[in-house]
Amino acid sequence: MENVALSGQQAAIAIEQPVRWPADNRRYGSDVIAETIRALNIEFVALTPGSSFRGLHDSLVNHLGNREPQLLVCLHEEHAIAIAHGYAKVTGRLMAAAVHANIGLMHASMAIYNAWCDREPVLVIGATGPVDAMRRRPWIDWIHTSRDQGALVRPFLKWDDQPASAGAAREALVRAAGIAETLPKGPVYVNLDSEMQEAPLDAPLTDFETLRYRSPVDHGPSLQAVRDTAARLRNAKNVLFLMGRFSRSEGDWANRIELAERVGARVATDLKVGAAFPTDHCLHMATPFKFMNPELAEAIKSADIIIAFEWVDLAGTLSAALGYGKAASAHVVHASLDHTIHNGWSLDHQALAPVDLHVACAPDLFVEALLQRELPARKPVPKRSEPAFTLSAGPQIGVSELGRTLRAAVGERDACLIRLPLSWDPQAWAFRHPLDYLGSDGGGGLASGPGMAVGGALALKGTGRLPIAILGDGDFLMGGTAVWTAVHYELPLLIVIANNQSYYNDELHQERVARTRARPAENRWIGQRLADPPIDLSAFAKSQGAKGFGPVTDRDLLEDVLRQAIAAVEAGGVAVVDVHVAPGYEGGAAANSTQSSPASKD
Known part of the structure; x- marks a missing residue:
């Protein structure tokens, strides 16, 4: 599989130049x-x-x-x-x-x-x-x-x-x-x-x-698996693709679109991993997967064949749609090599999924192999229009509003969303390129966002793509000194902090426990809030040499501040924008968050 050919040294990067001494023949x-x-x-x-x-x-x-x-x-x-x-x-x-x-x-x-x-x-x-x-x-x-x-x-x-x-x-x-x-x-x-x-x-x-x-091993699918799956795709009326971990290759991206269009598959993608398919394509679900929603649940129930391509939690997804322990009526194919590194200590392998055919291969190679078989010829399908948006009703800026305002400020620029917070509204930003979004941190902890943002900016320098990380305030506070490395090595980067001034996900945990025990849920904020005294995140960024903006609390000023920050990044700098947002989760996530994300904090 080809990878995106990017290099942090394609463009000049600040080099700490050593003093050179005459060479000698001693080696260590x-x-x-x-x-x-x-x-x-x-x-x-x-x-x-x-x-x-x-x-x-x-x-x-x-x-x-x-x-x-x-x-x-x-x-x-x-x-x-x-x-x-x-x-x-x-x-x-x-x-x-x-x-x-x-x-x-x-x-x-x-x-x-x-x-x-x-x-x-x-x-x-x-x-x-x-x-x-x-x-x-x-x-x-x-x-x-x-x-x-x-x-x-x-x-x-x-x-x-x-x-x-x-x-x-x-x-x-x-x-x-x-x-x-x-x-x-x-x-x-x-x-x-x-x-x-x-x-x-x-x-x-x-x-x-x-x-x-050092040559890595390449894993292709078996011929029999390709033949069997292609035959089923030719005869299926309702096809569902669950597209998980894939490469950042533009060629592989085009192959996925072609395969979905050839067989008329409905497509779901997952916000836990990077962009795998254009989210505004009419075959894509209304939103990328974050928590189970009625559209995806119905697609799972009605499918003749489900093909999961390195889907992170296949068993959990099927259970959420069908009920625990119930198997899908569809023929389920899982293209994955993940089983090869499962061990007895870490349970990140998730529950065991009911699968009819497990194809042990790289998912992009499976897509490529299926395209080489005889499949129905389908006409290209038009793009879906972006959903309408209504401003937040309350006085505070909503995370959905933040996302759409940032999208407007970015305009036609190519951008890469390196990280998104748990509260992100998936409808706020369409992904149309494999580098439009890179996915989550994997382990669901805190402090990783700033460092991963710097690493993404390092790789993207010189590509013309604007690196953006939208982080929660808890994540930024634990890992924010990573910003200094970006400033020191002159790595352009925009960090926007969706600052709800709380470990808000844990507030929901405490509320759930209190209600279960018939105790006052109003006390959920104790031991969670980060507002007394308020932390000046802009000053924290400035102390490391970055351009600091905010806190922004007025929605009428938000787009102008974001445009100033983008200009600072395009001039070669690091900009950090602190935006105070209303606590909450978009798309009904609040009802599921304490079940689905027990360790994450926003």
């Missing part, structure tokens, strides 16, 4: 590691500095000159991983993040779990104090050395290793890259002994053709 273990990272065509290493990988840090700067890859300094290890995660969501390719010893890995663990649940590749480079106890400095090296450091995150990694020599480290990095980028993609971890990094090489290593060893 970390020089080999740095050269291997370059050979893997990894452009960037995001890091929060640490002494455990000081040898590698030196090699990347003084041996390679801080180019190919370039270091990106971050203020927290979660940001380093989240930046690599956001970069992968745009490009489909690997970026590296370095974390210090066991303590840095502990900080990074939530972000690694996000990448795991989101099935995105990240090369996490770790390090430990000297494995040889005789080499450890008193106290500090002992508390930063672990017997099995990878065990901290192994349940949500595709693979990890702790190589004991420079040659083994070279092989481990190449193996890790191939595993990370093979579907289903995911994070990998290579832990480097600090002593091995800093030791000089006894002799030159043998030549190593890196690219011959």
Whole structure:
């Protein structure tokens, strides 16, 4: 499958230039590691500095000159991983993040779990104090050395290793890259002994053709599965496609449209993952899937055949439409490789779905293979008109109103919605390109949004596409110092904060519990609100060198402020707009949110 060919270094990026010294013939273990990272065509290493990988840090700067890859300094290890995660969501390719010893890995663990649940590749480079106890400095090296450091995150990694020599480290990095980028993609971890990094090489290593060893495995569908599915599509009257995780390739995007039009399939997409199909196409459901709605439920009940393409939670979706434990009357086909990385620790694999045919393949390859079979010839279908919109009735700006006002301010520009809040109204913005929307963080926690926004902006720099992240205030407050990295490296980025001044999703949890127990629901706000004193998010952004706007509370001023922020981004800056919004969820989500999103906060 082709990936979108984007590179953060297509356009100039601020480079921290090292002082160059005359070259010598001495080489160290970390020089080999740095050269291997370059050979893997990894452009960037995001890091929060640490002494455990000081040898590698030196090699990347003084041996390679801080180019190919370039270091990106971050203020927290979660940001380093989240930046690599956001970069992968745009490009489909690997970026590296370095974390210090066991303590840095502990900080990074939530972000690694996000990448795991989101099935995105990240090369996490770790390090430990000297494995040889005789080499450890008193106290500090002992508390930063672990017997099995990878065990901290192994349940949500595709693979990890702790190589004991420079040659083994070279092989481990190449193996890790191939595993990370093979579907289903995911994070990998290579832990480097600090002593091995800093030791000089006894002799030159043998030549190593890196690219011959790192090729990811491509998974195509079986011929029989393609024949059987195509035959059923030819005879079906009501076809439903559930389109989940797909590539960002424009060619693959066009194939999905062609297949849906050829067979007249109704199409559902999922806001948990990136754009997979044009949401204003007349075959698409009225809105992308966030919670079960009557239209999708009826489509599931009436379908002759349902094909799920890497749908994140097939069992849960079917149960929500049909009732728990009830199987669909349709013939259900599931094109997915996700089962290959399910384990006994993480339950992100969701419930077991009733499926008639499981096709173990990359979903885009299944679409391509079906298009090569004899299928009905269908005429192209017209685009659907955008739904009408009514202003919020109350005095506060609604999230739906924010979305539509931002869409108007963006105008005809190509934009990429890197992240959206749980309260987002799916009808506010149509997705017409695979880079129009990148999906959620995967793990449903907090603090990832700002870092992923920076990673997306890094990958999009020079493409002409406006990077936009719309974040909740809780997410921004926990991860907002990631903004400094975007400012420091001159990565244009627009962050809009849908600020309801509360951990609002948990207010609904508390209300549900109170009502169940016949206790006062009016107390739901206690221990949740973030308004006394109010937090000046604009000043927080300005303190890091970004352009800060707001708080915006007047809907009549909103579009003008957003246009000013967009102008600041187009001038090369980072803009953060704090918009005070009415608490609530669009499209009836409030009734379902405490069932469907127990950990998310907005």
